[in-house]
Amino acid sequence: xxxxxxxxxxxxxTQIPADSNLLLTGMQFSCPNxxxxxxxxxxxxxxxxxxxxxxxxxxxxxxxxxNMTNE
Amino acid sequence: xxxxxxRPFKPKATKSHAIEKIISAPLVAASHANSMMQKEQTAxxxxxxxxEVNGKYIPEMIEMVLTQHVMDQKSSTENAPGMKTIETSFxxxxxxxxxxxxxxxxxVNVQFEMEVNQQISRNENKSNTISHTLAPNTTSTQLKxxxxxxxxxxxxxxxxxxxxNSSSLKVEINAAPLPLPVGVNTIxxxxxKSIQPxxxxxxx
Ligand SMILES: [Zn+2]
Numbered sequence: 001x002x003x004x005x006x007x008x009x010x011x012x013x014t015q016i017p018a019d020s021n022l023l024l025t026g027m028q029f030s031c032p033n034x035x036x037x038x039x040x041x042x043x044x045x046x047x048x049x050x051x052x053x054x055x056x057x058x059x060x061x062x063x064x065x066x067n068m069t070n071e
Numbered sequence: 072x073x074x075x076x077x078r079p080f081k082p083k084a085t086k087s088h089a090i091e092k093i094i095s096a097p098l099v100a101a102s103h104a105n106s107m108m109q110k111e112q113t114a115x116x117x118x119x120x121x122x123e124v125n126g127k128y129i130p131e132m133i134e135m136v137l138t139q140h141v142m143d144q145k146s147s148t149e150n151a152p153g154m155k156t157i158e159t160s161f162x163x164x165x166x167x168x169x170x171x172x173x174x175x176x177x178x179v180n181v182q183f184e185m186e187v188n189q190q191i192s193r194n195e196n197k198s199n200t201i202s203h204t205l206a207p208n209t210t211s212t213q214l215k216x217x218x219x220x221x222x223x224x225x226x227x228x229x230x231x232x233x234x235x236n237s238s239s240l241k242v243e244i245n246a247a248p249l250p251l252p253v254g255v256n257t258i259x260x261x262x263x264k265s266i267q268p269x270x271x272x273x274x275x
Contacts, residue, residue: 004170005168005169005170007135007163007167007168010137010159010161011137011139018168020168020169020170023074023168028136028138031110036137036138036139037136037137037138037139038134038135038136038137038138039136039259040133040134040135040136040168041134041135041136041160043134044134044135045135045201047131047133047165048133048165048168049078049171051119051165052169054115054119055115055119055169055170058111058112058115062108062111
């Protein structure tokens with residue numbers, strides 16, 4: 001599985017590798033140290049989804065600029 | 072016999088193609104693109120990750136759920152210990168879960184091969200034809216000129232001059248951003264620590 005972010009475990013402060021898109025689907029990620037599982041609260045899902053969409057737009061823009069540079 | 076002195080022809084092929092400009096153009100473009108991306112990234116971070124309250128930027132927080140399995144004395148029996156699932160909510164800055172890396176131009180490779188061919192032929196027989204061909208890799212430039220002579224000394228004078236030169240040029244440039252200066256890293260580290268969630272102990 002590909003992880004793109006690290007979230008500090010609220011219990012032991014160990015970094016928990018996670019994927020932001022999978023968090024949006026409701027998936028939980030376990031702390032490798034204390035086995036506590038963290039997931040996104042359904043309450044915050046719309047805010048995160050919106051931010052992720054904006055981030056994807058930004059990534060697309062950047063990709064276009066990268067290609068322009070390559071030409 | 073008429074003998075016209077021919078000066079050696081030194082075409083400034085590299086100069087006419089402004090080779091420095093050709094090589095530096097992709098690097099300059101990459102650098103511009105990079106700075107533009109950084110600006111957009113910063114704008115995105117400020118817009119998405121913070122909200123302005125009374126002139127201060129406060130991190131936008133999201134709610135996360137922590138799930139832990141704990142032993143439950145109440146449901147435990149003599150043979151099997153009971154388990155209970157506890158769900159705790161905690162808040163995180165939204166920027167923590169957006170993968171902000173990999174947005175910059177990481178490396179620029181410029182490979183350049185240029186072949187400069189000069190072919191000069193000069194025939195002088197009352198008239199003079201000069202033809203120059205410069206042939207870089209993909210584009211070719213031709214400069215052609217014709218000069219008419221009117222020589223009174225010897226109308227049948229003939230002189231020939233041929234010269235062929237060829238040189239190839241290979242340029243390879245790798246450009247990558249320098250690592251961030253220590254000072255900037257320290258600021259980023261402090262910033263990261265300041266927005267990292269901490270666990271609040273129960274008051275009781
Ligand atoms: Zn942990």
